[in-house]
Amino acid sequence: MTDPAAPLDEVDLSILDHIAAVHGKLDPPPADLDARVRFALSRPDPDVSESVWEFEVARLVEEVPVGSGARASERTRTITFEADSRTVMITIVGRLDGSVRLEGWLAPAAPLRVELRLPEPAPAQTAQADEVGRFVFDEVARGLAQLLVHPPDDTVPRVVTPSLAL
Numbered sequence: 001m002t003d004p005a006a007p008l009d010e011v012d013l014s015i016l017d018h019i020a021a022v023h024g025k026l027d028p029p030p031a032d033l034d035a036r037v038r039f040a041l042s043r044p045d046p047d048v049s050e051s052v053w054e055f056e057v058a059r060l061v062e063e064v065p066v067g068s069g070a071r072a073s074e075r076t077r078t079i080t081f082e083a084d085s086r087t088v089m090i091t092i093v094g095r096l097d098g099s100v101r102l103e104g105w106l107a108p109a110a111p112l113r114v115e116l117r118l119p120e121p122a123p124a125q126t127a128q129a130d131e132v133g134r135f136v137f138d139e140v141a142r143g144l145a146q147l148l149v150h151p152p153d154d155t156v157p158r159v160v161t162p163s164l165a166l
Contacts, residue, residue, distance in 0.1 A: 058083040109133030117149040
């Protein structure tokens, strides 16, 4: 048996190169992986000073495909995110024009501003949740997105979801 602390030799490196080549052919990384990582790690509001850049990161709790609509091209799924202070549930409905409609609910319900972040150069969109916590973004282009729920004041942090594919 080879000493696990021993440095890699030419045979080891050749085996690792072969494994990497096979993996690259069978399961290559997505072409847009760099853009996805940059978006996920980017600051939601680069113009805001660090002192007010506090977020509570929501966790993905559940993602459920709801089935298809009247036409097979309409796909619907429901995603639930949970943070200590708030739960965000969204339903993403595929539209016939290729865009999506995003319907969401906040719990506990509150009339808060919800921001839909999209990768550059698309501008962020905002919606106002009503008193029962419902908000809607209509005709959103498919791609990566992230939600930010803004509190009514700076006493509690904003809630941010992980990036998701619409």
